[in-house]
Amino acid sequence: MQRDIVIIGGAIMGASVAYFLREEGFAGSIAVIERDQSFAKAATTLSCASIRQQFSIPENIRLSRFTLSFFRELKERFGAGADIAFREKGYLILASEDGRAILEANHAVQMQEGVDIALLSAGELEARFRWLSAEGIAAGAYGRSGEGWFDAHALLGLIRKSLKARDIDLVQGEVRAVERQADSIKAVVLADGTRIEAALVVNAAGPNAGGVGAMAGIDLPVEPRKRSVFVFEAADRFDDMPLLVDPSGVYVRPEGGVYITGGAEDHESDGAADPADFEPDWSLFEERIWPVLATRIPAFEALRPGRAWAGHYDYNTLDQNAVIGPHPEIANFMFANGFSGHGLQQAPAVGKALAELIVHGEYRTIDCAAFGYGRIREGRSFRELNVI
Numbered sequence: 199m200q201r202d203i204v205i206i207g208g209a210i211m212g213a214s215v216a217y218f219l220r221e222e223g224f225a226g227s228i229a230v231i232e233r234d235q236s237f238a239k240a241a242t243t244l245s246c247a248s249i250r251q252q253f254s255i256p257e258n259i260r261l262s263r264f265t266l267s268f269f270r271e272l273k274e275r276f277g278a279g280a281d282i283a284f285r286e287k288g289y290l291i292l293a294s295e296d297g298r299a300i301l302e303a304n305h306a307v308q309m310q311e312g313v314d315i316a317l318l319s320a321g322e323l324e325a326r327f328r329w330l331s332a333e334g335i336a337a338g339a340y341g342r343s344g345e346g347w348f349d350a351h352a353l354l355g356l357i358r359k360s361l362k363a364r365d366i367d368l369v370q371g372e373v374r375a376v377e378r379q380a381d382s383i384k385a386v387v388l389a390d391g392t393r394i395e396a397a398l399v400v401n402a403a404g405p406n407a408g409g410v411g412a413m414a415g416i417d418l419p420v421e422p423r424k425r426s427v428f429v430f431e432a433a434d435r436f437d438d439m440p441l442l443v444d445p446s447g448v449y450v451r452p453e454g455g456v457y458i459t460g461g462a463e464d465h466e467s468d469g470a471a472d473p474a475d476f477e478p479d480w481s482l483f484e485e486r487i488w489p490v491l492a493t494r495i496p497a498f499e500a501l502r503p504g505r506a507w508a509g510h511y512d513y514n515t516l517d518q519n520a521v522i523g524p525h526p527e528i529a530n531f532m533f534a535n536g537f538s539g540h541g542l543q544q545a546p547a548v549g550k551a552l553a554e555l556i557v558h559g560e561y562r563t564i565d566c567a568a569f570g571y572g573r574i575r576e577g578r579s580f581r582e583l584n585v586i
């Protein structure tokens with residue numbers, strides 16, 4: 199078998215790259231290879247499906263802004279019935295006195311990018327959000343528009359369905375080997391022995407991206423990191439509640455008639471997850487999350503815990519930021535990896551950027567050069583400070 203482009207991983211990143219290749223006019227053959235088309239363990243479907251503009255570096259803001267415009271064009275792109283239940287309720291990122299300078303610096307970057315974020319004092323926060331306690335809080339940044347949450351399954355479904363109509367092969371199979379000769383990738387080999395020759399390969403393997411890189415002899419510092427999400431009920435409903443991020447890292451937001459929360463893991467000290475471990479860590483909820491929720495939102499002292507799930511972040515251990523674009527020497531191996539907790543919202547933008555690079559030989563809409571693999575090899579970090 200031979201294909202012009204082989205994409206390894208068919209969840210949101212792989213599907214977005216394939217979609218935009220056709221949008222940019224690529225007429226060659228494309229295969230998207232996915233080992234589990236139920237996506238039951240993909241980061242995409244286990245995520246919190248939220249989108250924000252509040253990043254610390256302009257490139258990440260631009261990626262999310264592109265996705266926001268993509269959300270606003272869904273019906274034109276996918277038809278009148280297209281709906282991902284986008285709830286534009288904002289993010290509210292809180293800072294203690296220690297974190298105030300960083301919050302303000304990030305806000306200045308966001309303002310330069312034209313984002314609609316308000317910087318509020320502790321008093322303004324309590325006046326604006328009646329359910330909030332600003333104890334220990336110096337300031338908060340609130341996204342008045344362009345931020346919120348949506349249905350990740352619906353987004354993935356829309357894009358993948360459109361691939362079938364665009365003559366893209368959706369292949370069920372697990373890539374077990376990537377054949378490389380000197381500085382060129384020749385083929386991928388699936389678990390059932392099928393060999394697919396490829397002129398170009400895109401790594402869209404999410405938390406397994408480091409493993410796929412290793413198959414090609416490429417060192418990519420992306421590993422799975424387990425992240426638990428807990429569902430709870432509370433007697434009170436707060437219709438104006440954004441996705442709130444406490445200075446401790448704990449986040450909470452409404453989800454229909456319940457709430458979801460997480461963010462208690464220690465990014466610095468938790469290591470790579472066992473790829474088969476999807477067991478939520480309830481001790482995080484009991485010991486770290488609930489006390490924070492009860493302090494920040496006094497009505498949550500009496501919450502009722504419900505179910506929980508765990509997924510894996512596609513965690514870039516160097517700088518918690520994406521790796522996008524070609525390998526500097528192995529030019530027919532492309533990365534779309536390492537999004538460290540913000541890849542769902544960036545996927546349409548990354549798909550667009552990579553497709554432009556492949557089809558036109560340059561980034562046209564969003565310059566992703568700063569995300570290139572060169573920095574990985576040099577050990578030079580391009581750090582995003584707002585990792586949630």
Ligand SMILES: Cc1cc2nc3c(=O)[nH]c(=O)nc-3n(C[C@H](O)[C@H](O)[C@H](O)COP(=O)(O)OP(=O)(O)OC[C@H]3O[C@@H](n4cnc5c(N)ncnc54)[C@H](O)[C@@H]3O)c2cc1C
Pocket residue numbers: 206207208209210211212231232233234237239240241242243244245246247248249371372373374402403404405406410425426427508509510511512534535537538539540541542543544
């Ligand atoms: C708990 C949690 C909350 C999150 N919340 C958010 C959020 O609110 N907003 C946000 O933007 N992001 C969030 N993220 C991050 C986001 O989900 C990911 O960055 C994004 O989904 C990555 O997409 P992906 O397609 O690269 O990876 P995945 O969705 O993991 O897909 C990779 C696919 O590759 C397949 N694959 C892997 N190896 C092979 C192989 N060898 N052969 C064939 N197929 C293979 C897998 O089966 C999988 O389907 C969250 C993640 C988690 C875990």
